[in-house]
Amino acid sequence: MTIPKPALRYELNLNTIVQLVGFALLLWAGGQGWGDLNTRVKALEDQSAKEEQRVSNVESDVRKYDNLLYRITVVEQANASVAKSLEDLKSSVSDLSGDTKVMREILQRLESKASPALLRPSIAQQ
Secondary structure, three states, X not given: OOOOOXXXXXXXXXXXXXHHHHHHHHHHHHHHHHHHHHHHHHHHHHHHHHHHHHHHHHHHHHHHHHHHHHHHHHHHHHHHXXXXXXXXXXXXXXXXXXXXXXXXXXXXXXXXXXXXXXXXXXXHHO
């Protein structure tokens, strides 16, 4: 006994049409989503490249600021050294001023004790 082969029917019913339209819409929506995803990924990559450039610029600026901090420290140390030298100079000038006063007093005493003939002629005439 042989079983008869079923006959293929090529007819479209409503269920088949709904499924085919649904599958087409599914493919179309997937393509739209994929395209939107690719667009967003490209935008993020571009933004990431810009951010990398900005970070690179900020890092170079930070290096400049570190260099400036070092240079400011060096200048402050130099200023402290100059201030100390200035104080030493003031002290030396003060000591010299005192020594000059003492020398003047000694010279005045010597001049008052010396006779006018021993003095130079220009001083004796005055």
